[in-house]
Amino acid sequence: MKIKGIVAAISVLVLSSCSHIQKTNMAIWGNPYDVNDTFVALGKSTYEQQCVACHGVNGLGNGAELKANMATPPNFTDGTYDKSLGLVAANIKYGKRIDMPAFRDKLSDEQIWAVANYVKSLHQQL
Numbered sequence: 577m578k579i580k581g582i583v584a585a586i587s588v589l590v591l592s593s594c595s596h597i598q599k600t601n602m603a604i605w606g607n608p609y610d611v612n613d614t615f616v617a618l619g620k621s622t623y624e625q626q627c628v629a630c631h632g633v634n635g636l637g638n639g640a641e642l643k644a645n646m647a648t649p650p651n652f653t654d655g656t657y658d659k660s661l662g663l664v665a666a667n668i669k670y671g672k673r674i675d676m677p678a679f680r681d682k683l684s685d686e687q688i689w690a691v692a693n694y695v696k697s698l699h700q701q702l
């Protein structure tokens with residue numbers, strides 16, 4: 577009985593720290609913040625400070641810091657990248673494969689949702 581309890585506790589710990597599950601949760605629950613002018617401005621300034629280096633000023637995926645051996649980031653402007661807002665935010669928070677860094681220690685949740693909102697808006701601006 578005791579062992580079963582310990583196994584259950586460990587499973588819960590492992591599962592809840594697994595970024596796949598947390599990514600799915602973000603996609604399901606969606607953006608908890610109001611999309612007002614302050615939020616939109618926060619998304620833009622966060623993008624300019626943290627993302628331009630790799631994703632480029634306009635979100636084309638052609639930032640100056642990209643190295644030849646890195647994966648090619650998506651083009652956020654032409655509609656080919658059409659993930660939901662929640663999945664975009666999750667990939668920013670927890671990173672994507674090797675070359676897209678996780679921002680959970682660098683940005684607040686509000687900044688993450690705001691910059692995800694900005695990324696989505698790059699497509700709508702064209």
Ligand code: HEC
Pocket residue numbers: 622623626627628629630631641646647648649650659663664667668672673674675676677679691692695
């Ligand atoms: C060090 C370079 C670098 C920085 C800085 C960076 N990215 Fe990325 N990003 C990448 C690369 C490379 C990929 C493609 C990764 C892959 O497909 O393996 C990517 C992929 C993505 C994706 C697509 C994930 C998916 O759904 O496949 C999103 C969204 C994204 N980045 C948003 C951002 C945002 C927002 C910021 C700033 C907060 C940012 N990135 C900062 C390099 C970077």
